[in-house]
Amino acid sequence: MDVKKVIMATPSPQPVKIELELEVNGFHRQLTVAPAARLVDLLREDLELTGTKFSCEVGRCGTCAVHMDNKLVNSCLVMAYQANGTSICTIEGLAERSLDPIQSAFLEEGGFQCGYCTPGMIMAVKALLNYHANPTEEQIKEGLSGNLCRCTGYGGIIRAVQRAIKNLNENEIEGAVGWKK
Amino acid sequence: MIRQGTVMIDSPAIWMPENLADAWQLKHRFGPDAQYIAGGTLMQTHWQKGIECPANLISLERIKEMQGIIKSPIHGQAVTRIGALTSLDVCRQHSEIAVSAPLLTEAAGSIAAPAVRNKATIGGNIANRFGDSIPALLAMDASLALFDGKEILLTLLSDYIRMESSIKNLILVYVLVPETDGVNNGQYFYKKLGHREAFSPSILTVAGYCRTSEQNEILEIRLAASGSTSPPQRFIHTEQVLNGCILSHELLTKAIQTIKDEMNVNTDPFSSAGYKKAAAANLIVSGIVGKAG
Amino acid sequence: MLMNTSLKEWKGKIRPDGPGKVTGGIKYLTDLTFPNMLYGKILRSSEPHAEIVSISTDLARKLPGVRAVVTYKDVPGLNGYGIIFPDQPVLCKDKVRYVGDALAAVAADTEEIAEKALGLIEVNYRRLPVIDSTEKALEPGAPLLHPDGNILHRAGYSIGNVEDGFQKSFVIIEETYDVPRQMHAYMETEGGVIVPEPGGKITVYAGTQHGFKDRFQLSRILNIPEKDIRIVSSPMGGSFGGKDELNIQPYGALLALAANCPVKIHQSRQESVKAGLKRHPMKITVKTGADKNGKILAHKVKIIADTGAYATLGPAILDFAVEHVSGPYKIPNMETEGLSVFTNNGVAGEFRGFGGNQITFALEGQMDRLAEKLQIDYLEFRRLNLREAEDPGPLGQRIAPTNGATHVLEAIQKSFFKRADLRNEKGDLNERWKARGTGAAITMHGGGLGAGRMDPAGGRLSFTKDGKIAAAFGFEECGQGLLSVIETILLEEFNCLDKDISIVIGDTDLVPVSGSSTASRATSMVWHSLQKMKDSFRSQMIDLAELATGTPANRMEMGPGGIWLKDAQQSGEAYLSFADLASALVQDRSISVQTSFDFPVSPDATVAGSHFLYAFAAVIVEVEVDILTGRVKVTGMEQAVSAGPVVSPMGYRGQIEGGGAMALGYTLMEHSIIEKGIYLNDNFDTYLIPTIFDVPFEMITEAVEELYEGDEFGPRGVGEIGTVAVAPAIAQAIYNATGCWINKLPVSPELILEKVSFMEGDKWM
Incomplete structure (x- = not known):
């Protein structure tokens, strides 16, 4: 995965988009999204992983918490460009053959x-x-x-x-x- | 920027310069249409609350000079250099910081909660000017390294907090914490008062350093406070009053008053200025007295 | 059948909805999506009180991606809602009365477009004076918020002669207690999807605590027959009373019908704060007198409740507070007057405890102050005045006899002494800047909606073609563990396995009327329903088995997995599996038992809303007060609860602990501040609820299961009782630690710091 790729775009009337690559629950994912799109929206809307919830949307409740490169983060406070090249684990990725x-x-x-x-x-x-x-x-x-x-x-x-x-x-x-x- | 989904008609463009000069140039190019961003935890909160997100965000996360924690002597004094991009969680967990900047370990642990601390940076906590790390760093007499487009300038944090907002455009590169003299009776304290036990905005945060002789004479003292609606400050006058005096009940009673007089706070919807002053004075004085007191 | 027993214990531990909840697999109604789904947003007023001069939606309609915009003009039926009476406009036409009032709603392809469209709707207001306090609302000549004036409701109760009682009193305490506006703060904000169905029907997937009531209200608004509306209302990410009233449903429905597409609305926290219900702030002035021996002689109470802009359940909450002014105590002379007053301060409505929490803080505060004046131990003082089992209820009505008050007081008394010993053993508790104290309080809390109110209950049991015992109830699962309660009672009654049963709740197309999932009534009503249905259901099952096998019915019984022979229960296998039994359901034969009845009420109640079944709780807490800052931390909490037999131990404990923590927040930190009609703390960064650091690491719950001899009313609900007596217990503990009486919640560290002068007799060094 090319993490070094510089995300740059000229402001224009067209919505800005980036090609995002990340790993979610062990699966490699490629998405075309706005660079400042929130990780919580990527997960819930684009990837239909609705196990991750949201409640305050300002990082003050933990409802949207996931792991990013094995660290706990609030997915409402992670923007797409920050998640680029990372490995995400959500609640859906926790149970493998049996419950964690x-x-x-x-x-x-x-x-x-x-x-x-x-x-x-x-x-x-x-x-x-x-x-x-x-x-x-x-x-x-x-x-x-x-x-x-x-x-x-x-x-x-x-x-x-x-x-x-x-x-x-x-x-x-x-x-x-x-x-x- | 409420719930824009992943399509986002109005997404800002993200710029990821590799060095300070490039970052500086981008900011120069876009002026008010751009903002530097590191962890972004506070800025995103602001956008949620309706403060406009600029059209360009200049992410500092790739800039090497802003990363890492190293110990190095400057002007013959041992200092710990903490890159501005260092996350608050690293500040809290790092063994080097625990030894050389113990108050920062404590302060970092009092800010927000683990998930926020994994993203929020020490640079952001200082640059937002209300961060809870500031009183701790003031008590440790920290300095900041700021990039002005050409070179890196060193400024005492106690000077920085008094500067006007023109300094906003400078990039905070790293924090320097001087090592404390190992053989002394110095004592640090840090206390954050919130509306609940954890994960709370600060009503007020106090920190201090006090070194005394065996006769309880104050040899060196630094006292500081801030709050989420009160700008950080050093209690220069109180420090002067106390310096060189022998610790006593009467002296500390006097200190209570000078702290209250000197403290610059406002009443907000949740706490009155009078309360903040009284509590800050009590916390600082109890800090000076210390656990043994 | 040992194995069976252990299996049941295991079942008691795992909630039916548990696996979905711990894996993230369960779909909340706000997680749903449908093909062609649009996103809805509601435009709320920017003014707390204003006339609407004009609303222009032209620009919004022209925005690409906008599919529907609705205003008051688009409400086909009654433009109003409210559980008791519909005084709240769905979409305001000429006036706004609080910042949550809705003016328009938009459906668009994305939430972002809908949000932008709201920004393009122009509303011209003519500002009116903001009635930001009950005092202002009651001033002569105050602007009228509603045609009938600014008083929503008056309630009162008198017995004996209070003035006479005060004259005979040795001590009299008069205080005013001031309690705040608390937010429910359910983690899932209001939301869901409304789907238009063929033939002009709609399905509403949105959380509520009473699906049939929503159906009734929506029918009135949309002008659609109730039978054409289906409400799916479970599961919910918390409610605590806050989702009992309609919230986003009417807007989603109007938009879905206008755009002919499914519409999802999921409010942001800020929207939820602005529009949502809160607990009633109350000012309670109380004068209480007692004689030398500690007998209370007179109790005079005036309650003023700030009910905000609209009625919702405001009248019933005031009635409840009036009923509970004397709690579990016998007081010969009482005079209570209550007023629920309209203001422009949000909307107050139903919230766990339902007025009981407010009045109990005042009552128990009086008890503490009287005991102190009389130099009587505060628990002993309570015992002296406690009701006895067969005493009438607090409004003079006959109630189900109960020793609950004595039981919980005794339980806590034991604990109190235990704790006191513990404190003496530990020498180091007295850290230099800390003051510690313990405090206790007790309460009595009515269940069900009360006399004179429609309070139907019921349920259905059927045997399905695929061999399941199917239970259907019109209740909702908002987290309280109702599914677990239903499952446990079924397993208990029919001695079957969890795989033998299926449960349906929260879907008006599939369930019978059971009444609301409120007022601590659902557990109790499930139990009552099953008592009424079980014998008939069991005998129909056995009859069917006789038909299928030819074995005489009296030789068979229901058991794990099917029908068992009574004399061969060691054989390890059912005689006839439920699946095989189901194959006997040929042609028109079916097994279905349905019941409908009313929540038990007092036979002689004269005051509307008075209760018949009560639960009791006693709370003891230990606090640590930081004398440098006045901050209070609760370091220990124990609750003894008398609410009949425990159905689900984990659920019971969870309700009491969770209620305790919620009440701890109410006491120490939660306050939804409104200034000039505007909310100042609109999210969890400023409206603070307890974190894991704020609650005692271990809380103790003691269930007193014993009922009074002959009591046939079974388990009472415990949804509310754990929240009621916590605040006065903490207040008493603070007094014992610092000598500072608390009259106002949340407890102000400022006030404590002002009063605590640790320098007296102490020195900095």
Whole structure:
């Protein structure tokens, strides 16, 4: 992918367009879009990935959170040119053959009610646990501080995170035992 | 720029210069029709609120001089040079910054939330002139490197915040944080007061540095504050009052008053100026006293 | 059947809508798209109060890509809506009364074009004085916002003689409590798609808490028979009362019919703030007297509610507040007067708690102040005045006997002492710049719409050709876990598996009338419906099995996967699978049981809206006050709830914790500020709701499931109760920490800082 390509256009009455290349949930995608188009719109409209939601559209709720090159970002605050050449992971890309252990934990512990913040919340938990396998209380709060939930009061979410940590660690131990054999 | 979809009749053109001179020329060419952009997290918020997006955005993200974190001596003093494009998240997590600019680590962690910090840059936080990193950097006596079209100028941040907006056109290239003297009793503090515990606009943010002798005489002191509706400031007068004095209850009670007198804040719909002054004075003085106090 | 039991427990944990929600696969109604779909936008007033001189849409219509523009001229039926009475114009003709008033709507090929078109609509206003407070609205000679004046509704209740009571009182407390305008802040803003169907019909895919009510209102506006309107109203990304009233539906429908294309409208947060409902701000003046022994003798209350520009459910909310002025306490002399007043301050309407939260803050505030004056422990003072099981309700009406008040108070009393011990054990809690305190409050909260109001309920059970037990209810899933409730009760009653059942809700073409998904009534009404239907359904199923197999009905019962022989339950397999049973549904034979009834009401209620079934809650919190800044942080919260048996433990806990956090926001930070009729905080960057940092990391919920002997009313809903008593508990904790009484919400750190003088007896160093 040519990330170095300079995106330049002369202002004209014609809508400005760029050829965008990026990877979304493991698939290579090419799109012709306005350079300042929002990533959230690319995902929801052009790619029909409506799992990513939006609510405030100013980066203050986390509902639209996705991973860009493995980092949590608000897709309402990423413009197309900024996403060029990146790898995006959305909630739809999390479950492979089976649910991600974080998704299972949200189901088991009631980490959601209306579910509208859930995709962004789960992506935030994923980013948190990628970085800290055993986060402290402070790190959990820190990692999820940008994701608002109006339904749960965060209790179920906190329990889901704790269960996900437990599940992931158990998997790891099982894996380690398997390896020793 | 509300919900324009991906078609966007009115998308701005994006320019991606590779060096400072090219960026400067583009801005010169388009004048008010262009704006520099780095992470863009704040600018996009402004567009959402109805502030017009210019026809041209000059992205600074490819400019090498604006990237990276390096330690290097300048005029014989050890300094940490932080490229303006460094994300706030990197500021918060970087081990070098944690050692040499600890207040910046703390300040970066108090700004917005992880997803925003992954995109927002330290340069943007300073250049928007209300950022919460500014008081921290003031307390650390940081300087800025600014490109004026020909060369890079070094300016103390405490001077920069007093300059008029003509400076807006200069490109902030990097931030220089001088290393603190390891063998002293210096103490830093940083405190952000918001309307909730995290992810809040700042009612006020205070930071300071205070070094005392074993007899509790103040040898060096820097005090600063800002807020999302209050411009950043150094408390020069209060610093003068305190410098050279022995710390005491009476001195600090006096400091409370001078901070209130010196603080330049407004009442906004959410907090009164009087409250901001009182809280800032308490936070600063408690910071001077420190945890041991 | 051990395995079966554990399976049920598992089922209790996973919500039917869960997998779609954690994978992003579920489609909310705002996620839908249809072929040829257009995007709609609504032009809202720029003025809080003005006459409309002219509206010109010519330029907008000429903009390429614009497919329809509608104004008041294009409303075929009644140009008005409102659940109680339709005083809010769909599209304003001659006057605007708040900044959310709609003037025109546009459908275009893209949202961007629709937005541009709104900018091309010229509206000339003649400004009128803005009535920005209830005081102004009540001034003699104030401009009238509606033909009948500026008072939407009056309500009152009196018993005994208050003046007499005050004369006999040893202590009297008189205070005014001031509570703010709270925003629901559901994460999914209002929206959906309205699709024109052949034959002049339409389908409305948009969230609401009462699909049939929307259908009724839309029929009146569009002049289309109700049967030609289909409302699909689930799932929703939160509502909390905020989507009960119509929002974007009429505009989407008018545009869809005008353009003959599906039209999607999804409001931005700013649009939602401007147009949407809020919790009623109230000023509540209370005078309460008690004797030396701590018996309350008199309670005089005046409530003034700012209901904003239009009625919606304003009258009922005032009635509810008036009913709950005395909460769970016995007070011999009372006089309550309530006024709901029109202003140009947005529109206040239904919000979780429904007036109970406001009045409970005032009532419990009085209790705390009286206890303090009388030097009686504040929980003991409550116990002294608490209602007993068979006492009449707060309006003198007969209610279902309940010990709920005593149960929750006792639960919290135990916890209180536990906590107090804990505090003593920990020596380091007293950090230098922190003050800590605990506080508690209790409440009693009515369920259902109340006496004298249409409050129908019902449901349907049928057995489908593909062998499913199908339950249909006219309720909506707004996140509260209703699907889980229905599933749990079905599994419980019929001892079947989740794969044996199918559930339909929130689609007026497919479900029977069940009433609204409001007033903590849905869980309760699902349970009642199934109690009424289960025996008939079960016996029809067994009869069918007898017909299919020839085995006598009395030897068979329903079980996992099908019909089981009673005496062979260890065989591990159903005698007749539901699929095989369904093949016996030949010709005209079908199994379908439907019920319709009304929410239980008091047999002798004289005041409209008074309730029969009540739930109770007690809250205890611990706060930490920063004495340098006056900021308050809630570090612990525990709620004890008495609402009958728990149907779905995870859902129950979620409602109480979530309600607690929402009320914490109400107490400490949330305030939708309107100045001169204009909202100042129009998005989540300035309207702040609690983050994960703002709530206690662990919250405790205790369910007191025991009902009074002979109570046959089953589980009560808990959708609202968790929000009601939190604010006064926090206020009491702040007082205990700092000595500063809180009369106004959200709690002002400024006020605390002014009152807390930590320098007394303390020094900086």
